[in-house]
Amino acid sequence: QVQLVESGGGLVQAGGSLKLSCVASRIIFGTYNVDWYRRAPGREREWVAGITIGDQTGYADSVKGRFRISRDNAENAVILQMNSLKPEDTAVYSCSGSQPSGLRHWGQGTLVIVSS
Secondary structure (H helix, E strand, O other), X not given: XXXXXXXXXXXXXXXXXXEEEEEEEOXXXXXXXXXXXXXOOOOOOEEEEEEOOXXXXXEOOOOOOOEEEEEEHHHOEEEEEEOOOOHHHOEEEEEEEEOOOOOEEEOOOXXXXXXX
16 A cells, blocks of 8 residues: 655744655655645645646745755655744644656655744
């Protein structure tokens, strides 16, 4: 069974950094487009960042310049480096892998809390 497992969430003070990892099993993550999403309490899920099969990256305006998405092919993982965190970044962060065929897998999410 395909699994995406996120890790690296936690409690951090505003201005701090966290590194989230999304590790895939039973698929070659490099053959998937991978996106990070987040859902804050009482809000809709929003797209945060993505990396394509060709390693092109994109970011939501709210995180541009602070977050960086990258692949770690040796670990079959995608990393989200989050710097200069703000309280409004508090959310459950989930990764999703998709292919052009429409096949998509989701992880369970990891909680990030940024205190002011």
